[in-house]
Amino acid sequence: MSSVGKEFLETAIRRSSYYRELGDKTFDQVEEDGFFFQPNASSNSIAIIIQHMVGNMLSRWTNFLTEDGEKEWRRRDEEFETIKRTKAELIDLWNKGWNCYIGALQQLGELDLLKTVFIRSESLSVIDAINRQLAHYPYHVGQIVYLGRLIADTKWKSLSIPRGQSIAFNKGMGYK
Numbered sequence: 046m047s048s049v050g051k052e053f054l055e056t057a058i059r060r061s062s063y064y065r066e067l068g069d070k071t072f073d074q075v076e077e078d079g080f081f082f083q084p085n086a087s088s089n090s091i092a093i094i095i096q097h098m099v100g101n102m103l104s105r106w107t108n109f110l111t112e113d114g115e116k117e118w119r120r121r122d123e124e125f126e127t128i129k130r131t132k133a134e135l136i137d138l139w140n141k142g143w144n145c146y147i148g149a150l151q152q153l154g155e156l157d158l159l160k161t162v163f164i165r166s167e168s169l170s171v172i173d174a175i176n177r178q179l180a181h182y183p184y185h186v187g188q189i190v191y192l193g194r195l196i197a198d199t200k201w202k203s204l205s206i207p208r209g210q211s212i213a214f215n216k217g218m219g220y221k
Contacts, residue, residue, distance in 0.1 A: 050154075050155035050158050051155070053158065053172070053175075054150060054153055054158075057150055057175050057179060058147060058150050058151065060179060060183075061143075061146065061147055061150065061178075061179065061182065062147065064182055064183045064186045065143045065147075065186075067186050067189075067190055067204055068139065068186050068189050068190075070204050071091075071189050071190050071193035071204070072091075072132070072135075072136055072139075072193075074193055074196075074197045074200070074201060074202060075091065075132075075193050075196050075197065076132075076196075077131060077132040079091070079193070079196040079197075080092045080095075080132055080135055081127065081129075082192065082195070082196050084192075084195065089125065089188070090127065090192070091135075091189050091192050091193065092127065092128070092130065092135055093124070093125055093126075093127065094185050094188055094189055094192075095135050095138060095139050095142075095189075096123075096124040096125070096128065096138070097121075097124040097125060097185070098139075098142055098182060098185050099124075099138050099139065099141060099142030100119055100120070100121060100124040100142075101124075101142075101181070102142035102143065102145050102146040102182075103116075103119070103141070103142060103145050104116045104118075104119040105146070105164065105174075105178065106145045106146045106148075106149040107145060107149075109149045109162060109174075110157060110160060110162060110171070113163045113164065113165065113166065114162065114163065114164035114165070114174070115164055115165045146178070146182075150175070153171065157171055158170070158171050158172050159171070159172075162174050164177075190204060
């Protein structure tokens, strides 16, 4: 694989894994009931966002190179309905989606990057399809983190540099 193709795939996997980890760390701070908290009637809960992301991941990344990314078996509208599951079941679902997505990325080679795939009959290069998901999934992970922070309130542990600690963090990293 060329250095550019290899670097693209490696960074896509690394960035995806980072966002998965942000979700994981948020789930650690949210009790089971918190997964179903909705700020208002038109908002999605963490559970609903997980259902949607997993539905998207399984549809897009199952047989990625050979089938349209919007599978006939996907029931997108149902992803936005509250389905009572335990925290463990939601995390298992989350892992199933991420494993499908990252597993598909790991199977790609340099020549695959220039192939054409389809999502809802829209023609996309593999690179564009990957970039599309690298925008979509972090968007939803950000929603999960925000909801987690609302739910945990004063018990929230920052997933990045805590407020007021940027200078100390930078010094610790050797930055002046």
